[in-house]
Each structure stands twice: as structure tokens, then as C-alpha cells.
Amino acid sequence: MKGKFITLEGIEGSGKSTQIALLANYLKSLGLPLVLTREPGGTPIGDEIRKILLDPANTTLDPRAELLLYAASRAQHLKEIIMPHLEKGVVLCDRFADATLAYQGYGRGLDIDLIRRLDAIVCAGLRPDLTILLDIDAATGVERARGRNNSRGLDREARFENEAIAFHERVRQGYLTLARAEPDRIRIVEASRPMDAIQAEIRKIVAKELRIQE
Numbered sequence: 001m002k003g004k005f006i007t008l009e010g011i012e013g014s015g016k017s018t019q020i021a022l023l024a025n026y027l028k029s030l031g032l033p034l035v036l037t038r039e040p041g042g043t044p045i046g047d048e049i050r051k052i053l054l055d056p057a058n059t060t061l062d063p064r065a066e067l068l069l070y071a072a073s074r075a076q077h078l079k080e081i082i083m084p085h086l087e088k089g090v091v092l093c094d095r096f097a098d099a100t101l102a103y104q105g106y107g108r109g110l111d112i113d114l115i116r117r118l119d120a121i122v123c124a125g126l127r128p129d130l131t132i133l134l135d136i137d138a139a140t141g142v143e144r145a146r147g148r149n150n151s152r153g154l155d156r157e158a159r160f161e162n163e164a165i166a167f168h169e170r171v172r173q174g175y176l177t178l179a180r181a182e183p184d185r186i187r188i189v190e191a192s193r194p195m196d197a198i199q200a201e202i203r204k205i206v207a208k209e210l211r212i213q214e
């Protein structure tokens with residue numbers, strides 16, 4: 001089987017991590033060779049970088065430093081995990097390069113062309129075969145994410161959740177702009193519905209891409 005690279009994207013609280021875990025279980029139950037991974041992180045070095053990026057104490061992190069840390073995590077991830085596993089099967093990744101365009105580009109306002117040039121260096125032309133974009137209203141998503149983190153004591157990763165709603169709205173609109181530019185690759189899934197309805201739609205899209213008979 002030729003490897004397939006599938007990514008999930010969306011703003012905070014879009015339900016991405018829950019949905020990707022359900023999707024991974026489904027694909028594993030079919031016996032597909034699969035690795036489930038995420039960015040930032042996915043490797044021991046990437047996980048160290050993730051701590052810096054998401055630590056709410058790092059209020060002075062420069063946006064260009066932030067951009068380069070995401071790129072560093074991605075370069076390591078590509079080399080250690082993504083490229084080797086694409087030889088064997090499916091790589092399912094919770095966020096990838098579209099997140100950098102959405103967050104550092106549309107969210108922070110860094111130059112989109114600069115980010116694309118950096119992407120060309122880091123990814124050397126590799127792009128996901130399929131990207132599922134879980135779309136949700138920014139206020140609803142952020143409220144969900146903040147509630148979840150407070151109840152689980154996860155505020156060590158809350159640096160982005162602490163951003164104003166206007167930031168998340170720009171990120172959301174950025175993702176939608178990317179999806180409109182590449183409608184065949186980036187598929188928008190409406191994420192304010194019940195969990196199982198969202199999962200059913202995701203499975204349908206992924207099954208088609210992987211040519212699985214449902």
C-alpha cells in the first residue's frame with residue numbers, strides 16, 4: 001500500500017484530538033498500518049519544543065522565534081516519524097503545516113510568503129494527501145477549550161488559549177481561506193454537531209481517500 005498522509009486541523013476546542021483518536025481506532029480495527037502523531041511534538045525533541053511553545057509563562061516569546069520553533073519541531077518530526085512511516089502506511093497527524101499558516105500567518109500576522117518559503121525548506125514539497133478541517137465558531141471553541149483545561153489542570157499548555165477571541169477568529173478565517181484555495185485537499189467538517197455525526201462524516205471522507213469499502 002502506498003503511504004497516505006492525513007492531517008486534522010481546527011481552532012482550539014474544535015474537538016480535533018477526540019476525533020483523531022476515534023478515527024485512529026477505526027483505521028486500526030481495519031488492520032491498516034497506521035501511526036498517530038501530532039505537532040508540535042511527535043518526537044522526544046519535539047516534545048521539549050512543545051513545552052516552550054505552549055507554556056503560558058512564555059509571554060515574551062517573539063512571533064518569529066515561535067515560527068522557527070514550530071519549524072524545528074516539524075523538521076525533527078518529518079525525519080524521525082513522518083517520512084519513515086509513509087514508506088509503510090498511513091500517517092495520521094494532529095496538526096501540520098496548515099496550522100503554521102493559520103496561527104503564525106493569519107493569527108499573528110507574519111508574512112504568508114515567508115512562511116511558505118520556510119515550509120519549502122522544512123517539508124521539501126511534502127504536503128498532506130488529505131486534511132480535515134474541523135470548523136467551529138471561535139467563541140464556542142475557545143470556551144470549550146478553556147473549560148476543559150481548567151477542569152483537567154492542563155493550563156501548562158494554555159498559552160494560545162489565553163489569546164483574545166479576535167486572534168482565534170483570525171485563525172479560523174485563515175483556515176477557511178486555505179480550504180477555499182485547496183478544496184480537494186482540505187475538507188471542511190462542521191464541528192458544532194454531536195461527536196458521532198462528526199466522526200461519521202470524517203470516516204466517509206477518509207474511507208474514500210484510502211479506498212476502503214465502508
Ligand code: TMP
Nearest residue numbers: 039040070095096099100103104160161
Ligand atoms: P494542540 O493544542 O492542538 O496540541 O496544538 C498546540 C497549539 O499550537 C495550538 O494552540 C495551535 C498551535 N500551533 C501553532 O500555532 N502553529 C503550528 O504550526 C502548530 C502545529 C500548532
